[in-house]
Amino acid sequence: MSRHSVPALLRANSQADRVVPPSGFTARLTVFSAGAMAFLAVFAMALSFATGRLADRWSQELARTATVRISAPEGQLAAQTAAVLAVLETTPGVAAARALDEAEERALLEPWFGPDLPLDALPIPQLVEIIESAEGFDAEGLRLRLQAEAPGAVLDDHTRWREPLVGAAERIRMLGLLAITLIAATTAAMVSLAANSALAANGQVIRVLRLVGARDSYIARAFVRRFTLRALAGATAGTLLGAIAIALIPKAQTADGFLTGLGFQGAEWLWLLILPPAAATAAFFATRLAAFRSLRKLS
Amino acid sequence: MIRLDNVTYGYGATELLSGISVHLQPGSFHFLTGPSGSGKTTLLRLCYSDLTPTSGQVTLFERDAKTLSRDDVARMRRRIGVVHQDCQFLDHLPIAENVALPLATAGRRDEASDLAELLAWVGLSDRAQALPPELSGGERQRAALARAVIMSPDVLIADEPTGNVDWEMSLRLLNLLVELNKMGKTILIATHDLNLIRAAKAQVSARVLRIRDRQIQLAGADL
Ligand SMILES: Nc1ncnc2c1ncn2[C@@H]1O[C@H](COP(=O)(O)OP(=O)(O)OP(=O)(O)O)[C@@H](O)[C@H]1O
Ligand SMILES: [Mg+2]
Numbered sequence: 147m148s149r150h151s152v153p154a155l156l157r158a159n160s161q162a163d164r165v166v167p168p169s170g171f172t173a174r175l176t177v178f179s180a181g182a183m184a185f186l187a188v189f190a191m192a193l194s195f196a197t198g199r200l201a202d203r204w205s206q207e208l209a210r211t212a213t214v215r216i217s218a219p220e221g222q223l224a225a226q227t228a229a230v231l232a233v234l235e236t237t238p239g240v241a242a243a244r245a246l247d248e249a250e251e252r253a254l255l256e257p258w259f260g261p262d263l264p265l266d267a268l269p270i271p272q273l274v275e276i277i278e279s280a281e282g283f284d285a286e287g288l289r290l291r292l293q294a295e296a297p298g299a300v301l302d303d304h305t306r307w308r309e310p311l312v313g314a315a316e317r318i319r320m321l322g323l324l325a326i327t328l329i330a331a332t333t334a335a336m337v338s339l340a341a342n343s344a345l346a347a348n349g350q351v352i353r354v355l356r357l358v359g360a361r362d363s364y365i366a367r368a369f370v371r372r373f374t375l376r377a378l379a380g381a382t383a384g385t386l387l388g389a390i391a392i393a394l395i396p397k398a399q400t401a402d403g404f405l406t407g408l409g410f411q412g413a414e415w416l417w418l419l420i421l422p423p424a425a426a427t428a429a430f431f432a433t434r435l436a437a438f439r440s441l442r443k444l445s
Numbered sequence: 446m447i448r449l450d451n452v453t454y455g456y457g458a459t460e461l462l463s464g465i466s467v468h469l470q471p472g473s474f475h476f477l478t479g480p481s482g483s484g485k486t487t488l489l490r491l492c493y494s495d496l497t498p499t500s501g502q503v504t505l506f507e508r509d510a511k512t513l514s515r516d517d518v519a520r521m522r523r524r525i526g527v528v529h530q531d532c533q534f535l536d537h538l539p540i541a542e543n544v545a546l547p548l549a550t551a552g553r554r555d556e557a558s559d560l561a562e563l564l565a566w567v568g569l570s571d572r573a574q575a576l577p578p579e580l581s582g583g584e585r586q587r588a589a590l591a592r593a594v595i596m597s598p599d600v601l602i603a604d605e606p607t608g609n610v611d612w613e614m615s616l617r618l619l620n621l622l623v624e625l626n627k628m629g630k631t632i633l634i635a636t637h638d639l640n641l642i643r644a645a646k647a648q649v650s651a652r653v654l655r656i657r658d659r660q661i662q663l664a665g666a667d668l
Contacts, residue, residue: 165546167537354533357495358592359522360550362515442515 165355166348166368172340173376179336180380180429181387184421187329188388191421194322195414196407201315204308211304212285214243214274218298226296227272233295234276239283246273333377333425334432341373341436356444366437370430377429381422389418446471446600446631447492447525452501454487461487463659465501469600469633474626474649476642477635478664479656485635486530488656489602492633493525494518506599523551526593528603530635532585534577540564541573544592551596560595566621567591582609590621600631607641615641623648 214234218226227245234243246254251270276283285303292299345352355365392409410418447469454462461484469475469492477485490496491503494510503510505521513521534543542549545560564570567587572580580588586606593601603622607615619641626632626649636642645651653664 162549164538164542165535165549167535351535354535355546355550356519357522357527357529357533358547358550359519359596361519364550 162364162368163371165365166344166351166372169344169347172344172347173372176337176340176373176376176429177380177383179340180333180377180425181384183329183333183336184381184384184425185388185391187326187421188385188392188418190322190325190329191417192392192408192410194319194326195410195417197315197318197322199407199411201312201319204315205312212276212278212283213302213304214276214292214299215271215302216274216296216299217269217271218296220269222298223272226298227274229295230274230292230299233288233291234274237283237288237291239279239281240276241279242277244275246275330424330428333381334428337373337377337429337432338436341369341433342440344369344373345437345440352441352444362438362441365441366434369437370433373433374426374430378422378426381425385418385421389415446506447633448504449488449491449498450502450504452491452498452503454484454491454496454498456487460499460659462491462656462661465661467654467661469631471599471631472626472629474623474632474645474651475634476645476651476653477633477656478637478639478642478653481637483656484659485656486604488661489527489604489633489635492602493522493527523547523596524598525600525602526596526598528586528589528593528601528606530604530608532577532589534585534588536577539574539576540569540580540588543577544588544595547592547596563591563595568617583611583614586610587614587618590618594625598630600633601625603632603634605636606634607636607638612640616644619645619648 214230216223216226216230231243231245234240251273254273255270285301289301292301352365395409447467449465449467452462452465453460454465465488467488477488479485487496491498492505494503494505494513497503497510505513506524508517534540535546538546541560541564544564545554548554561570561573564573567590569584569587569591572584572588577585577588586609590603590606593603601622606622607618610618615638622632622634623645642651642653655662655664
């Protein structure tokens, strides 16, 4: 195996190369296909990274805070609020808890109801903001204790509406990875087809080589080397073009923009470096398999 | 060296050769003759494991041909030089590279220093850079002979090596083969040319095998 590994193949062996006549058309098709697939893979990768970042940001920003909403008849509101704060103070994982004052609640509601909201005249629930500590609290346990101490208190830890968003982002990311896998498989399939056509077109060459005592591995190497190098060249060009296209997407200011976030950040760019060798490896194994399968059929 | 025991072969349902037994001793010189289509090429192909017998046993260098792996067959063919009836070259490579091809495929390219000498031996020095399709029939056969002996094989099998050449060139090729035999190589030549056989018998003790009615006979003094 070691003699037929990818790096060993890349070392020049001009004689083994020359025994198979050059085939311009299949060669160009292979280079083109590998290039197109690498180009697509760049976008699938960018998609995966962008959704991954989005999911991370959503879960981080929302995980840190929670809210307790207390709705109670006028007279009990203050007492229940005090009870809630007392419970929170003794809850592990709660770093700080604070009841919002009237001005803050007004500020929260203003965008929806306008500045002239008669807050006193409405049964506005009291809001208590919770800042979690790093380890977080047990939401279910807290919910039960609040129910016992303050029946009008409802804990909203944001997981309920955060989870579907993060789930959707994770799903899109999985689809991106699936797309990359499919692209790799398609590259291998296309190289197989091209290799098979080259093997069929060179039946006479293969027969002569067998007759003069060439082993299957020698004959296969002539084909494998070619297709591996073609896939490498095509994928390198495709990756480069894909990277340029991604880099040229106009950047908008909004941090949350999903479309404008499509791309690579910092070290993520380095992942693109695996595309050309990955294509070459796929081509190597696809051609090897095709070559040995068709050689075994000959005498 | 090469031994066929009760070998039967047919391309389709009908048998072309049946119950053939031949033993090529080391250093022997055999001719194989018979009418066109009688199965001479077929018999030779059985001898270098290009065909597998329908029944019977082929033994090559003390090994049952049936037990040889594909790589074993490749290695074995480096010990049996073959001049094919239709020559079989790589048409996109010049003659010099075609002649050296067995060395290259065996990873022994460094020994190609004898190449020029070998090409001179078969009279092809000035055609070394020509492509096979640019050669005359006789030149192709001489190139095929050079390729067959470049690995200095133990056995040389030649299928109609003088099919395309005039009498003078036939004698030159025969002399090359006799020379090889005197160096200890086992020689098996398929030919129609009875004059060639007579000329050879004057120089070496050659045996003549004749295919008739799907069987092999040792031809006597009737030649
Ligand atoms: N690959 C093949 N498939 C089917 N039939 C074949 C094949 N090769 C040869 N034959 C047939 O087998 C018979 C013997 O062929 P072979 O080539 O061995 O004859 P030969 O004695 O060498 O003839 P020649 O003197 O013309 O070279 C012929 O009738 C031929 O048509
Ligand atoms: Mg013949």
